[in-house]
Amino acid sequence: MxxxxxxxxxxxxxxxxxWALSEGATLDVRGAGSKRALGKPMRGDHVLDTSGISGIVDxxxxxxxxxxxxxTPMREVEALLAQRNQMLAFEPPDLGPLLGCAPGEGxxxxxxxxxxxxxxxxxxxxxxxxxxxxxGVNGRGEAFKSGGRVMKNVTGYDLSKLIAGSWxxxxxxDEVSVKVLPAPDQTRTLILRGLDDAAAxxxxxxxxxxxxxxxxxxxxxxxxxxxxxxxxPSVEARLKGLRELLADTTAAMEELGTFxxxxxxxxxxxAAPLEADADWTVWRLSxxxxxxxxxxxxxxxxxPEAKAFYDWSGGLIWxxxxxRPDADHFLVRGAIGPTGGHATLIRASEAVRAxxxxxxxxxxxLAALATRVKESFDPRGLFNPGRMG
Amino acid sequence: xxxxxxxPDILRRRGEIVAALRAIVPGEGVIDDLxxxxxxxxxxxxxxxxxxxxxxxxxTVAQVSAxxxxxxxxKVKVVPRGAGTxxxxxxxxxxxxxxxxxxxxxxxxxxxxxNRCVRVQPGVTxxxxxxxxEHEGFYYAPDPSSQIACSIGGNVAENSGGVHCLxxxxxxxxxxxxxxxxxxxxxxxxxxxHLDAGGYDLLGLMTGSxxxxxxxxxxxxxxxxxxxxxxxxxxxxxxxxxxxxxVAAVIASGIIPGGMxxxxxxxxxxxxxxxxxxxPLDAEGLLIVELDGPAVEVDHLVAxxxxxxxxxxxxTCRVSRDEQERALFWAGRKAAFPAVGQITPDYMxxxxxxxxGRLVEVxxxxxxxxxxxxxxxxxxxxxxxxxxxxxxxFDANDPEELRRAxxxxxxxxxxxxxxxxxLTGEHGVGIEKRDLMGEQFTEIDLDQxxxxxxxxxxDHLLNPGKVxxxxxxxAELGRVVVHHNKMPFxxxxxx
Numbered sequence: 001m002x003x004x005x006x007x008x009x010x011x012x013x014x015x016x017x018x019w020a021l022s023e024g025a026t027l028d029v030r031g032a033g034s035k036r037a038l039g040k041p042m043r044g045d046h047v048l049d050t051s052g053i054s055g056i057v058d059x060x061x062x063x064x065x066x067x068x069x070x071x072t073p074m075r076e077v078e079a080l081l082a083q084r085n086q087m088l089a090f091e092p093p094d095l096g097p098l099l100g101c102a103p104g105e106g107x108x109x110x111x112x113x114x115x116x117x118x119x120x121x122x123x124x125x126x127x128x129x130x131x132x133x134x135x136g137v138n139g140r141g142e143a144f145k146s147g148g149r150v151m152k153n154v155t156g157y158d159l160s161k162l163i164a165g166s167w168x169x170x171x172x173x174d175e176v177s178v179k180v181l182p183a184p185d186q187t188r189t190l191i192l193r194g195l196d197d198a199a200a201x202x203x204x205x206x207x208x209x210x211x212x213x214x215x216x217x218x219x220x221x222x223x224x225x226x227x228x229x230x231x232x233p234s235v236e237a238r239l240k241g242l243r244e245l246l247a248d249t250t251a252a253m254e255e256l257g258t259f260x261x262x263x264x265x266x267x268x269x270x271a272a273p274l275e276a277d278a279d280w281t282v283w284r285l286s287x288x289x290x291x292x293x294x295x296x297x298x299x300x301x302x303x304p305e306a307k308a309f310y311d312w313s314g315g316l317i318w319x320x321x322x323x324r325p326d327a328d329h330f331l332v333r334g335a336i337g338p339t340g341g342h343a344t345l346i347r348a349s350e351a352v353r354a355x356x357x358x359x360x361x362x363x364x365x366l367a368a369l370a371t372r373v374k375e376s377f378d379p380r381g382l383f384n385p386g387r388m389g
Numbered sequence: 390x391x392x393x394x395x396x397p398d399i400l401r402r403r404g405e406i407v408a409a410l411r412a413i414v415p416g417e418g419v420i421d422d423l424x425x426x427x428x429x430x431x432x433x434x435x436x437x438x439x440x441x442x443x444x445x446x447x448x449t450v451a452q453v454s455a456x457x458x459x460x461x462x463x464k465v466k467v468v469p470r471g472a473g474t475x476x477x478x479x480x481x482x483x484x485x486x487x488x489x490x491x492x493x494x495x496x497x498x499x500x501x502x503x504n505r506c507v508r509v510q511p512g513v514t515x516x517x518x519x520x521x522x523e524h525e526g527f528y529y530a531p532d533p534s535s536q537i538a539c540s541i542g543g544n545v546a547e548n549s550g551g552v553h554c555l556x557x558x559x560x561x562x563x564x565x566x567x568x569x570x571x572x573x574x575x576x577x578x579x580x581x582x583h584l585d586a587g588g589y590d591l592l593g594l595m596t597g598s599x600x601x602x603x604x605x606x607x608x609x610x611x612x613x614x615x616x617x618x619x620x621x622x623x624x625x626x627x628x629x630x631x632x633x634x635x636v637a638a639v640i641a642s643g644i645i646p647g648g649m650x651x652x653x654x655x656x657x658x659x660x661x662x663x664x665x666x667x668x669p670l671d672a673e674g675l676l677i678v679e680l681d682g683p684a685v686e687v688d689h690l691v692a693x694x695x696x697x698x699x700x701x702x703x704x705t706c707r708v709s710r711d712e713q714e715r716a717l718f719w720a721g722r723k724a725a726f727p728a729v730g731q732i733t734p735d736y737m738x739x740x741x742x743x744x745x746g747r748l749v750e751v752x753x754x755x756x757x758x759x760x761x762x763x764x765x766x767x768x769x770x771x772x773x774x775x776x777x778x779x780x781x782x783f784d785a786n787d788p789e790e791l792r793r794a795x796x797x798x799x800x801x802x803x804x805x806x807x808x809x810x811x812l813t814g815e816h817g818v819g820i821e822k823r824d825l826m827g828e829q830f831t832e833i834d835l836d837q838x839x840x841x842x843x844x845x846x847x848d849h850l851l852n853p854g855k856v857x858x859x860x861x862x863x864a865e866l867g868r869v870v871v872h873h874n875k876m877p878f879x880x881x882x883x884x
Contacts, residue, residue, distance in 0.1 A: 022871050062641040063744050063775075085643060115585060126585050128593055129562050140869055142833045150742040151555065151774035152814035154548045154597045155822075155829055156856070157838050158561065161593020165585075182643035205503045209527075211617040213682065234686030241683070288504045288582035315504075315583060340581035360587035365575040370589050372844035377837070379869050388588070 004047040010135070010143065010174040016048060017172065017382065018141035026385045029168040031071055034106035035114060037099040039167055040358050040389045041350050051107070053174050061086055064180050065132060065149050070109045070173040077108050081180055089181040090127050091118030093269045099347060100278055103270075109173055115165030118269035119216035119227065122208065122312050124181070128164035136163075136173035139378025149177045162373070168384045170377040184229035189216075189261040190242050192224040193252035197293035200224040201314035203249045205289050208313045210245055212238040217313040218268045225256075227265060271346075273309050274320040280307075281321045281348050283332050287341030289314035298335040303328065323348070327356045357389050390437055390820055392483060392854045399465060399485040403442060406465060410445045410487070413455045418493075420444040429470070429488050433535070434478040434821055436735075436785060441468065441482035448493035450568070450576060450606045457604065458574030460487065466850050467572075469600040471511065471543030474535040476738060477819025479547060479599050483854055489604065491542050497521045498607070504582050506565055508609045511542025515549070518610060527612040530557035533815070534723065542605045548597030550815035552648040552722075555773035556681075557613070559815070561596040568607035569595065572846040581609060594841070599817050600852040602845040616681035619647060620691055621718040624698045625672030625705030629653060632674030633748040635701040636772045639678065640745075642697060644690055647681040649773030650722050653752065656729070656769045656780075657721075663728035666721030669705040676772065677722055679715075725769045726780070733765075733782035737794050741805030742814035745775045754804055755779060762797040764790070776814035777805070803828050818856045826858050835859075840866050 005027075007013040020027050028044035031051055036042065054071035061084040068077060074092060081087055092111040096103045117126045133147025146159035163170060192203055200219035207214050207226050216227030228238045243253060256264060267273065274282050287295055292314040299319065300306050307320035321328050327348050336343060342360035345353065362370065374381075399406070403421075410419045420426055421443045431438040442465075447453050460467050466486035473480050482488050494510035497517070501507070502525060507518055515536040518529040532551035533539055539549065545567060550559045557563070566580030579592040586592060595602055626632040632651055639646065652660065652668075652675045661668040668675055676698075680690040691708055698706050709715035721728075729736055743751050752768060759766045765782040779801055783794040802812050802822065806829045812822045826835060835857060842849070843863035853860070 018872055021869075060744070060746065062637040063746060064640065065744075115590065117585075121584060125558065125562050128585075128590055129558065138837060141872070142837070144831070144834045144837045146834065146838075148742075148809070148811045148829075150744060150776075150810050150814070152550055152559065152742045152771070152776040153811045154559075154815055154817055155811045155813050156818065156826065156835075157841055158548065158593055158597050159838070159841070161561070161590045161596070162841075164593075165588075165590050170589075182640075182645065185643075202503075205505075209502060209505055209614055211526075211614045211683065230682075231686060231689055233689050234683050237683050237685045286583040286585055286587075288501075288506075290503045312584060341583040342587040344587060362588055363577070365571070366577045366579075366588070366591075369571065369575075369577065369591065369844065373589055373591070373594075373841065376840035376844045379867065 002046055004049050006049040006052045008052045010053070013050070013053060013172060013174050014137045014141060014143050017137050020046065020382055021139070021141050021380060026382055029172050029384055031107035031110045032073060032105050034096050034101055035110055037101070038095065038114070038346060040386050041354050042384065043386050044384065048172060050172065056080060057175060064151065065177055066180055067149060067175065067177040068108065069175055071107055074106050074108050074111065075104045085183050086180045087183040088130065088178065089120055089124035090130050091120040091269055092116060092127065093118045093271070095270060095346070097275050098271050098282065108178065109176060112164045112176065113166060113168050119218060119265050119311050122217065123213070123215045128161050130179040131160040131164050132177045132179055133160060134163060134173050134176045136171040138171045139380055139382040147177070151179065167387045169374060169387055170383070172383065185231050186235045187227065187229045187258045187261045188235050188239060189256040189264060190226045190228070190239055191254045191256060192246060192250045194222050194250050195219070195224050197296060197310070199249065200310070201290055201293050203246055204313040206245060207242060210241065212241050216265055216268070218309065218311045219314065220268070220273055220309040225264060227261060268311050271318045274307060274318055277320065279323050281323055281327045282346045283319040283321070283343050284346050285317040285319060285332070285336065285341060285343045287315055287317065287336060288339050291339040291341070292317050295335045295337065299331060302331050325352060325355070327352050329356045333360065359389050392439070395485045399442065406487070407443050409459055410443065410456065413459065414445055414447050414452050418446045418448065420446070429473070429482060429490070432473040432475040432478060432480045434476055434481065434819065437478055437481055437820065439482045439484055441488035442485055444488045444490060446490045446493050450570065453570045453604055453606055454574045454576055456487070456489065457570055457572055460850055461572050461574065461848070464848055464850065466853050468852050469604050471540035471546065472514065472538050474539040474543065475547065475817060475819060476740070477813065477817040477821040479817050479819040479855060481820055486853065491540065491604070494542070494606065501582065502527070505612050506582050506609055507612055508607065509541055511545070511605045511608055512540050515539050515541055515544055522612050526615050528615050529610055530563050530613055531560050541608050541610070545596055545605050545608060546598065546600045547817045550776070552650060552771060555649060555771070556645050556647050561593060563611050564592065564596055564608070565611055566609035567592060567595060567605050569603040569605045571603050572851050599819065599856050601842055601856060602851065616647070618684040618687045619679055619681040619715060620687050621677055621679045621709045621715045622691060622694050623668070623705065623707045623718050624676040624678065624703045625669035626674040626702065627672070627704055629674040629752055630749045631702050632676050633772070635676060635698050635703065637745055638697045638701060639694055640773070642693065644693065646678050646773060648677065648679040650677045651675065651770055651772035652722065652725065653768040655765070655767040656725055659728040659732060659767065660721035660725050663731060664721045664724050666717050668721055672705060677718055722769070729767050729780050729782070735783055735785040737781040737783065737798050739777065739779045739781070739798050739801055740813045740816040741802050741810055742774070742776045743805050743808050743810035745772070747808040748772070748775065751777070751804060751808060755801055758797060758800050762793050764794055764797050774814070775810065799825055820855055823856060824858050826856070836861065836866055843867065
């Protein structure tokens with residue numbers, strides 16, 4: 001009998017997991033369910049729904065930390081922080097529309113579980129860099145915690161890093177403490193026009209290596225966008241410096257103000273340029289920034305119709321390909337080449353995701369180590385079986 | 390300090406082990422005579438000393454792999470060591486363990502300015518990374534105060550911080566990739582020049598794992614462009630509460646300084662006597678707030694910080710006029726430990742982290758404890774991130790005083806945990822705080838951590854006696870207990 005279990009607090013969560021353990025039943029762990037169409041298809045015996053364990057526990061703006069229950073919707077967290085002019089600096093993407101769902105549906109913990117970060121990943125770090133601590137239940141039905149609420153903490157292993165990006169396969173969380181930062185006063189963007197992919201990567205890397213503190217560097221079509229944030233006089237000075245630095249790359253430069261900038265970077269963050277053609281395959285590749293153009297070039301050599309844009313100074317490639325049963329996974333991963341990187345299949349039909357490695361396959365020694373780590377939390381394989389492939 | 394009992398069988402087989410190591414590392418890479426091993430008998434937690442079984446200094450990854458595989462096969466323990474600057478005894482030798490020194494891995498392998506990263510061997514010093522790139526205007530952000538000596542491999546093991554981590558992060562936030570050797574001799578690579586390696590974030594787990602999970606043989610770090618301007622503001626307050634208040638107000642106003650340090654009255658006096666940095670001797674609390682970035686931004690933020698400081702009742706507020714003066718402001722803070730060393734035979738440096746909002750209360754309670762334990766305490770700390778460095782003054786030649794200092798230290802760390810903080814912010818658990826882990830973690834919390842350890846090192850051979858107060862065998866930890874009597878509790882909503 002398959003069903004949904006919806007605990008209301010940490011104690012009920014632990015009971016539910018103890019029960020599953022005693023039944024030998026597996027669980028699909030779900031928050032808002034906004035990423036069900038991402039990753040390997042879910043195939044657990046029951047759904048464990050954490051959305052009932054919700055709410056802000058404590059928010060201390062001057063401590064730069066918010067503690068919340070695992071099912072708390074992202075929009076609730078973001079609205080709370082905005083009241084105090086703070087933000088989640090890793091710029092969590094909202095992939096709902098890309099995946100054919102409504103926008104604004106996810107939870108903060110769901111974003112942490114995929115370790116998703118947006119354009120500010122470059123300067124502010126990944127989602128995992130902002131998870132200060134958590135409590136949850138492992139696959140033995142034991143409640144445990146790691147980390148804390150303070151910025152600096154090296155007491156014991158940093159299990160927060162492991163949990164972020166684990167797709168719910170190690171433990172089910174009931175509470176997290178997350179680092180927050182002041183939101184910038186101003187956001188402006190310098191647009192360079194007419195650069196090809198390789199020239200854009202060079203311009204973005206030059207900007208990143210300058211003292212002008214770029215917080216976003218993306219290349220979409222013929223537009224190369226460099227974001228500058230902060231207090232007004234600083235933003236002015238840095239934009240001026242950037243124009244001088246990049247004067248030789250193109251004659252065509254323009255600036256976007258705060259409002260237009262925010263719209264542009266929201267689109268980059270959420271991969272909006274690939275939302276259309278909902279049946280197309282979408283990949284997300286991470287590579288050294290200077291290697292991106294060559295990788296896309298190799299893919300276009302086989303699939304000239306491929307659509308691509310770049311974030312993270314060229315180090316993040318969002319790639320759209322016409323649908324194929326194998327999602328072109330050999331082509332995409334083969335194109336990464338010796339400079340290193342990895343590719344994640346973000347959008348494809350359930351059948352394709354079941355058949356194709358969604359996450360980058362690992363060398364045998366590393367894969368064996370990852371399996372042992374999984375077993376150290378969840379020895380019976382209770383949580384999200386098969387989710388990470 | 391109780392270390393694991395020595396295994397007489399290993400001690401008896403010492404000759405055979407030394408010979409096996411000589412077969413792996415030829416020449417002078419194996420050190421087994423007592424005099425030559427002496428420099429390795431402790432790290433920077435020098436109150437505790439122990440001679441290792443034998444010292445081995447490999448210089449290739451293949452040698453590291455062969456050594457670990459040999460040790461795994463023969464169940465010989467291994468203590469990895471970088472530069473030996475751990476303040477928590479992280480690289481303190483164990484009597485029946487090989488000391489694996491990584492000092493020969495001292496080369497910068499690749500500098501890639503376009504991708505803003507540097508690939509080095511783990512024995513390169515922290516400052517060595519910055520030295521390799523500073524002529525191009527770049528630097529490596531984490532700056533522990535031992536940065537001249539400490540190795541980047543050790544920084545990975547300890548997740549080292551420094552005075553700039555509020556804005557620029559700890560090692561974990563600046564690390565892109567590593568190559569490491571597992572206890573079974575397997576070599577794995579995590580991350581690289583790209584961001585966010587797929588799969589479980591083992592890179593994040595390795596960072597700060599205190600040498601218990603694997604031996605790092607290569608490190609790739611992110612480098613940053615040096616800020617074009619940095620200015621420091623020296624702010625004195627008539628009360629500690631005023632200084633702590635100012636810290637909170639600066640952050641609440643949306644400013645994240647490059648560094649924000651605080652010193653108490655005794656620390657101010659000691660540092661001033663030692664360096665003559667021009668610190669206000671009438672202040673009870675002194676802040677050094679450093680703002681960095683483009684000149685116009687720094688000027689703007691300096692003005693705001695000055696304004697906030699005056700509102701909070703600052704009695705001194707001086708802004709550095711040039712690089713020389715900025716360096717002088719910092720000189721006192723950076724010399725605070727040796728300065729305190731001038732007024733006491735020995736001191737013990739602690740490292741708890743607390744929520745900033747509890748700083749004043751924690752300082753006051755520490756003073757009370759100081760009376761009870763009849764020992765002086767001097768406070769220097771990273772106020773921006775609530776990381777305290779209380780220095781307990783004592784005389785190690787007096788065993789009774791050493792005991793009181795240890796008890797005082799433990800009480801301070803318990804206090805940190807009680808107010809919602811942690812035992813260690815950047816120095817690591819090592820042997821020093823090992824027995825206090827139960828103050829912060831339950832047995833289940835610690836068992837989960839030990840199970841992670843088992844995934845890497847099933848025989849607990851790597852850096853034994855560190856971090857965990859009580860080691861449990863992996864076989865025992867691996868057992869799953871199922872409570873069959875627990876019924877599916879009708880009160881949980883089900884659909």
